[in-house]
Amino acid sequence: MRKKTFAAAVLLAAATLTLSACGSGDDSQSPVSVVSEDTATKAATVLDTPFEKPDLVLTDTHGKKYDLRAESKNRPTLIYFGYTHCPDICPLTMNNIAVAKKSLSKAEQDKLLVVFVTTDPARDTPSELGKWLKGIDTQFVGLTGNFATIQAGARTMGISIEPTTKDKNGKLVSVHGTQVVAFSPKTNGGYLLYDQDATVDDYTKDLPKIIKGENP
16 A cells, blocks of 8 residues: 655646546556555545535436535545446446445444445436446445536546547547545545555555555
């Protein structure tokens, strides 16, 4: 696990460059490495100035309005932007978190909120999003809505997403940042950042601390 501490402004500039075209096979879109003072031991990047939780009101998998700030207030929360047709990074990331979550006590599992916000709302309807997440963890929250709204919300966390387009093979892909941001139940600030290399073991070790709003 790698511990990295950055000024938020510097991290924001770096994070917006971290894009991945899931399953596109285009190496030029691979995530850009973030330089760190200490890359040896921890998976979490600890932000000295946390991100503000995005002010997003979207639609959940039941077709109901979901106010992210209100629903996640004072709850340990992990937020990830991705899409259900992604063949690699998105399902791997969500499954890693789901497996790690099972190591928590029942009470801790109920406290933890994991939110998956689609970057491909045209295809990820509430129903489709619900079916996909059901196969990973039934407690995970899936959100969809207007692309411009989602894109603006992601940008406040330093995460860039682009409209779904066709790659050179005619396949629809969504290019998006692959970070998971953890929000503290104490401050409601996004104080930890994980990249796509974070493993099940990383999350298993860190989740008990995140539940308490502590640094891993």
